[in-house]
Amino acid sequence: MGELQSEKHVRYILSVEKKKDGFESVVIEHLRLNGAYWGLTTLDILGKLDAVDKDEVVSWIMECQDESGGFGGNIGHDPHVLFTLSAIQILALFDKIDVLDIEKVSNYIANLQNEDGSFAGDMWGEIDTRFSYVAICSLALLHRLDKINVEKAVKYIVSCKNLDGGFGCTPGAESHAGQIFCCVGALAITGSLHYVDKDLLGWWLCERQVKSGGLNGRPEKLPDVCYSWWVLSSLIIIDRVHWIDKGKLVNFILDCQDKENGGISDRPDDAVDVFHTYFGIAGLSLLEYQGLKAIDPAYALPVQVVNKIFLGK
Numbered sequence: 377m378g379e380l381q382s383e384k385h386v387r388y389i390l391s392v393e394k395k396k397d398g399f400e401s402v403v404i405e406h407l408r409l410n411g412a413y414w415g416l417t418t419l420d421i422l423g424k425l426d427a428v429d430k431d432e433v434v435s436w437i438m439e440c441q442d443e444s445g446g447f448g449g450n451i452g453h454d455p456h457v458l459f460t461l462s463a464i465q466i467l468a469l470f471d472k473i474d475v476l477d478i479e480k481v482s483n484y485i486a487n488l489q490n491e492d493g494s495f496a497g498d499m500w501g502e503i504d505t506r507f508s509y510v511a512i513c514s515l516a517l518l519h520r521l522d523k524i525n526v527e528k529a530v531k532y533i534v535s536c537k538n539l540d541g542g543f544g545c546t547p548g549a550e551s552h553a554g555q556i557f558c559c560v561g562a563l564a565i566t567g568s569l570h571y572v573d574k575d576l577l578g579w580w581l582c583e584r585q586v587k588s589g590g591l592n593g594r595p596e597k598l599p600d601v602c603y604s605w606w607v608l609s610s611l612i613i614i615d616r617v618h619w620i621d622k623g624k625l626v627n628f629i630l631d632c633q634d635k636e637n638g639g640i641s642d643r644p645d646d647a648v649d650v651f652h653t654y655f656g657i658a659g660l661s662l663l664e665y666q667g668l669k670a671i672d673p674a675y676a677l678p679v680q681v682v683n684k685i686f687l688g689k
């Protein structure tokens with residue numbers, strides 16, 4: 377267990393970025409923009425964003441933009457709203473949103489909204505509340521929520537609410553912590569949290585904590601460090617985080633560190649990756665672990681970055 381191995385995690389993240397031919401880099405090749413968001417946000421929470429070349433990252437991101445205005449997961453890849461949010465978030469980290477043609481990007485996103493308020497992820501039309509969150513979060517960061525029908529978007533999300541208080545990916549689909557984060561995050565951003573039954577949902581979410589202190593994503597499943605983000609951020613947004621044992625969760629996350637080479641895994645003794653390194657460190661930040669910058673639970677960006685965008689300071 378011990379302490380957070382911050383320096384080793386910084387070295388690990390920087391090494392993944394550099395080792396373009398390594399196993400991890402190859403398997404996430406198609407979602408490199410996504411991976412870059414997780415890695416760079418983690419570096420920022422650890423206070424080490426300066427270790428990367430900002431101009432190099434910004435020009436690579438702009439090369440991932442398609443003529444439609446959306447971004448692909450890598451240069452020459454098809455655009456998708458998920459990568460478009462990652463691009464906006466990374467530019468926000470570097471205070472560089474102004475390099476974007478905001479009209480073009482926000483039109484790309486707004487065109488993905490359907491008549492019933494739901495969102496497709498790309499031109500192929502798959503619908504999921506993940507895409508509702510991603511579209512709403514992106515447009516909010518660009519100050520362009522006026523481009524979509526927010527009322528219908530909220531109505532669609534509320535139609536995905538289940539009797540257990542949770543949310544699924546489409547109406548009637550099983551509650552899952554990942555989808556709950558998306559729905560609760562989108563409702564928070566649009567000022568619509570009154571649609572959430574906070575006690576009922578808080579109860580379902582706090583039942584995700586298992587004996588080891590870790591959290592799972594739905595009943596009877598194994599714990600995974602990723603839920604230290606999806607469950608915790610939701611609990612914080614609905615003001616019920618005091619319903620879990622925070623100390624036990626901190627210990628579970630610290631137990632998932634590779635103490636020699638850095639990085640965090642899904643469960644103790646598994647192989648580390650950049651996604652779980654983000655989830656672990658972002659989770660610790662939500663738990664106010666010492667020495668980490670605070671992260672905003674709805675925008676998934678450091679609080680300082682969010683304040684700069686919305687308060688200008």
Ligand code: GRG
Pocket residue numbers: 458506509510553554555557558592593594597598600602606675676
């Ligand atoms: C900017 C933070 C941020 C998010 C962008 C992509 C996205 C929006 C949200 C994804 C939310 C989501 C659905 C997360 C869950 C991912 C996950 C671990 C799914 C695994 O499902 P199973 O069935 O795992 O393999 P369990 O744990 O249920 O066994």
